[in-house]
Amino acid sequence: MSIKTFCNKALLFAALAILASPSFAQIANGRYVIINQFSGKAMDVSNRSQDDGANIIQWTYGGGTNQQWDVTNLGNGYYSIRAAHSGKSIDVYEWNSNDGADARQWTWLNGQNQHWAIDNVGNNTFAITSRFSAKALEVFEFNAADGGDIRLWTYWGGASQLWRFNPVSTNGGGNNGSITGATCNSTGSTSVSSTIRVTSGTYDGGCRTFNPTSALGDGGQSESQQPAFRVENGATLRNVIIGNNGVDGIHVYNGGTLENIRWTNVGEDAMTIKSSGTVNVRNISGYNGEDKFIQVNAASTLNVSNCVVDNMGKFLRQNGGTTFRTVVSVDRCQISNMGEGIFRSDSPNSEARITNSRLRNAGSICIGNWASCTSSGITNY
Numbered sequence: 001m002s003i004k005t006f007c008n009k010a011l012l013f014a015a016l017a018i019l020a021s022p023s024f025a026q027i028a029n030g031r032y033v034i035i036n037q038f039s040g041k042a043m044d045v046s047n048r049s050q051d052d053g054a055n056i057i058q059w060t061y062g063g064g065t066n067q068q069w070d071v072t073n074l075g076n077g078y079y080s081i082r083a084a085h086s087g088k089s090i091d092v093y094e095w096n097s098n099d100g101a102d103a104r105q106w107t108w109l110n111g112q113n114q115h116w117a118i119d120n121v122g123n124n125t126f127a128i129t130s131r132f133s134a135k136a137l138e139v140f141e142f143n144a145a146d147g148g149d150i151r152l153w154t155y156w157g158g159a160s161q162l163w164r165f166n167p168v169s170t171n172g173g174g175n176n177g178s179i180t181g182a183t184c185n186s187t188g189s190t191s192v193s194s195t196i197r198v199t200s201g202t203y204d205g206g207c208r209t210f211n212p213t214s215a216l217g218d219g220g221q222s223e224s225q226q227p228a229f230r231v232e233n234g235a236t237l238r239n240v241i242i243g244n245n246g247v248d249g250i251h252v253y254n255g256g257t258l259e260n261i262r263w264t265n266v267g268e269d270a271m272t273i274k275s276s277g278t279v280n281v282r283n284i285s286g287y288n289g290e291d292k293f294i295q296v297n298a299a300s301t302l303n304v305s306n307c308v309v310d311n312m313g314k315f316l317r318q319n320g321g322t323t324f325r326t327v328v329s330v331d332r333c334q335i336s337n338m339g340e341g342i343f344r345s346d347s348p349n350s351e352a353r354i355t356n357s358r359l360r361n362a363g364s365i366c367i368g369n370w371a372s373c374t375s376s377g378i379t380n381y
C-alpha cells in the first residue's frame with residue numbers, strides 16, 4: 001500500500017483503539033447492591049438496624065433494602081453511599097484513620113469520613129476509598145461467610161477490596177450484564193392452600209410473599225407435594241417470593257416464562273418442567289434446598305439468565321433414567337454451595353451450557369450422560 005494509505009490506516013486504527021479502550025465510566029446516581037469480589041456477598045447493615053453506629057457487614061443478597069445503597073455524586077470527586085432502608089451513610093466510625101477502622105452507618109452529616117471515592121479499577125470492579133483516611137473498604141480478614149465485617153484498610157487491590165455495583169431494578173427487568181438475582185422486597189404475604197394456576201397472559205405477584213400451607217405439602221423431600229404455582233401454555237409468572245414452605249415449587253406445562261422469582265427456602269424442588277415447551281427464566285434467586293433446584297421431566301428448551309442460587313444438592317436434574325432431549329442454557333448466574341454439582345442427566349441426547357457465571361463450591365459442572373455439556377466465561381470466586 002502507499003505511504004498515504006498506510007498513514008490513513010494507522011490513524012484509523014489509533015482512533016479505533018481509543019474508542020475500544022475501557023471507558024472506566026463513573027457510577028451513575030442510583031440504587032445499587034454492592035457485591036464484594038472476594039466473597040460474592042452483599043454490603044449489608046446488620047440486623048436491618050436503623051441506629052447510628054449499626055455495623056456494616058456482608059451477607060448473602062436476599063433483596064433487603066438494608067442491602068441496597070443509594071449512591072449520589074457529590075460533585076467534588078466523592079460520593080455519598082447511603083443505606084436504602086435507613087438513609088444513613090457509610091461512615092468511618094469514630095474518625096479512626098488506622099487500618100482496621102470500622103465501617104458503620106451514621107446519620108448523613110456531610111463529613112469527610114462519609115465521602116467516598118468510587119474508582120473503576122477495570123472489569124467493572126471498583127475500589128471504595130474514604131476521603132478522610134484514603135483507606136479502602138474491604139471484607140476484613142478474607143472472611144467469606146455471612147456476617148464477615150466490612151472495615152477499612154490500606155488499598156492494595158486484592159479481591160476483598162474490590163466491589164461490583166449492581167443496579168437494583170425496580171421492575172424486575174434487565175440488569176445490564178450484572179448478576180443480581182431476584183430483586184423484590186416483600187410487600188406483604190398471601191397464603192396458598194391450593195395451587196395457583198396461571199393459564200394465559202401474565203400473573204404479577206406484586207412482590208408479595210406467597211406462603212404455601214400444609215395442604216400442599218411440608219417443604220420436605222416427599223414427591224407427593226403440590227406446587228405453589230402452575231404456569232401453562234406460554235404464560236408468565238413474575239414478581240413473586242415463595243416463602244419458607246417451598247413445597248414442590250413451580251410447575252410449568254407447555255412452556256412459559258418465570259421472571260423475578262425468589263425461592264426463600266426451596267422445598268422438594270423449585271421448578272419442574274412437566275411437559276414439552278420452551279421455558280424462559282430470568283432474574284431469580286433460590287436458597288436452601290436439599291436436593292434439586294430445577295427438575296426437567298419432559299423434552300424442552302430451558303433458558304435461565306441472571307440467577308443467584310445457593311446451598312442445595314444440584315442446580316438441575318433431567319429426570320433419572322430418561323433419554324428425551326433437553327437443551328439447557330444458563331447465563332449470568334452465581335451458583336454456590338452445591339453438594340453434588342450443576343447439571344445432571346442420564347440422557348445422551350441432551351445439551352447443557354453455562355456461560356458468564358460465578359461459581360463457588362459448586363461441585364462438578366457436568367454429571368452423568370450428556371450429548372454435550374460445556375462452560376465458558378466462568379469465574380471461581
Ligand code: ADA
Binds near residue numbers: 223268269295297
Ligand atoms: C425424583 C423422582 C421422580 C420425580 C422427580 C420430580 O427424580 O424420582 O419420580 O418425582 O423427582 O419431579 O421431582
Ligand code: CA
Binds near residue numbers: 055150151
Ligand atoms: Ca463493620
Ligand code: CA
Binds near residue numbers: 223248268269272295
Ligand atoms: Ca419435585
